[in-house]
Structure formats: C-alpha cells, structure tokens
Amino acid sequence: MFWLGEKRGYLTDWVTQQWVCLTGRLVDLEHDSWLDGPIGKTRGIGKHYFGELAQEQGLELLSSNPHTGLIQNFASLTPTNSNNIQTGVRQFYENTADYDLDAWSQWSGVFRPFGGLLAALFSRRLQQLNVPLSGLDTSRGITSEIIQLVDPLSGEVRYTAWLRELIGSDNVLYAGSYSVCRIPGCASMCIKVVFPLPNGNGIVIMKPEVHKDGSFSVISSGHQFGDPGFYFTVHRSAKQIYARYVRPLREHIHVYETGSGDVRANHVLTLWGLTFLKLHYRLISRQLMTVAIRRSA
16 A cells, blocks of 8 residues: 555545545535534544544543443434334434344355455555445444444534444444434435544435334435435644535434344445345344343353
8 A cells, every 4th residue: 555644644545535535525524514514534543533533533442331322312304203113213313322133145156356456456545334245244243332432521422423343353334423414315314324434524414214113213314415425524724624415325224123122223224225235233232231130040
C-alpha cells in the first residue's frame, strides 16, 4: 500500500475519496445536517475509535449499561403504530446492550471474490466493516458493545455507537454511530448509521416499516439524493462535505421475535437488484437467559 502522508492517507483511500468529490455534490452541513457525523483518521478506525473521539471532544465514554439501546425512544420512529410492535423487537432496540449476538453470512457465489478484495484492500487495514466471508469468521463468536459519548456538563448523549468484533480474528466487524433523523426524501423519521472512514464516513439512512404481525424492518432504498440509502462523504471543512449517493446499493433488515423469546434479524444487501450478501442474526437477551436458567435449576 502506498502512503501519501497523514492528510491524504493510503493511495486506495485517497482514490476513493477523489471519486466521491468528483461524482458527488458539495453539501453545506448547516443546511443538510442529516449528513453530518463522526469522521475517521487516515491511519484507520479500529476498536479504540470512539474512546479517542471522546477524548478529542471532551466527552465522557460510558459502556456496559444493560439498559442502553441503539434507539433511546423506539416510539419516535413509529409514532402512529408503536403499540403494534412485537415486545421483543422494541426491547432489543431500546436495551441493545443486554443482548448477546450470534451471526452467520451467506455470500452469493459470484460476489464472494469481490468481498475478499474489499477485505484485502480496505476492511482489514482500516479495521472497519469486516463483513464475514465464511462461517469460520464467526465460529468463535462476536462481541457486542454499546457505547455512549456523553457531554459531562449537560448529560446530553452526543453519540451512541455499536462496536462489534470477530472473536476469532480480533477484526472489527462494525463500528457505527446510531441516531434518528429526518431527511428530505422521507416523511417519517429514519435510522441513521454512520461508519467513520478516512477523511469522511459512510452513512446508511434507513426508513422504518411495521408489519402486520408486529415485526419490524428498516430499508435503505431510494431513487435520488435526499432519499433513504447509502451515502459516502468526504469532509472538505467543518461545515462543508462532498457527498455521493450510491443508489444501486440497497439494504433490508427484518427484525422479529420467535416463540422461544429470542429476537432474530435477516439482513439482505443488493447491488443493481442482485443479492450479494445475506446476514442472519440471533439476538439473545441476557436477562431472559438468566431467568430461564434459574427456572431450570
């Protein structure tokens, strides 16, 4: 890998950033604040990113609280039919830190070499978005930690992050900041996930959908800039960024509870309408597991 200095970083990252700048649009964050989010350094991201961000911004880092969730108030996403949501689904989003995580992946055969190339060029080096390439990657388990960065004076939660690591390899599977936002192309509130990347970030905006059976989906799919979907950004200054909407890349996550009390999620990613990756999650409440063990003792 060719290193171009602290400002530009590695050649592969710099070329990707130039693609965003040349094909994207210049955005004023004061007007389009929904595209704002934490950015990464050129050396990479890794498991210590949010601790370093807390130090830089004078924030207090809190973790290991079982009552911390990705979404503090789930009803804010579905105000008109929040009572129809399955209890397990709501509890997962509002108390995510209480859940252990199992996951397995299914790559479409023709796309698997592409996944390996992305891992070799970007994911393993950056320690960000190390999507499992086979069942062996997750065979020893996945850690799951919810981290909050809090203003010590006001008590305001500035960032809520989900950090996941592959135990077998110590690679960071996922380091993303979660929030709820409103965007121009969607009438409802959306879930926003920001993945810090060198000199910018990747942002996924997902619109919520409640199903008749009480299960829940989030969908990153749209037609034009301002719609739900995938955005890559490069920060030009504190108030201006270049943003590229990647319309062909789409994502659908269906979250539902099972009769056994577990929560499951099926995560499907498509490119130009072709499914290239399916991820399946089993989300197990530690509190419910403890109760079950006591009853069986």
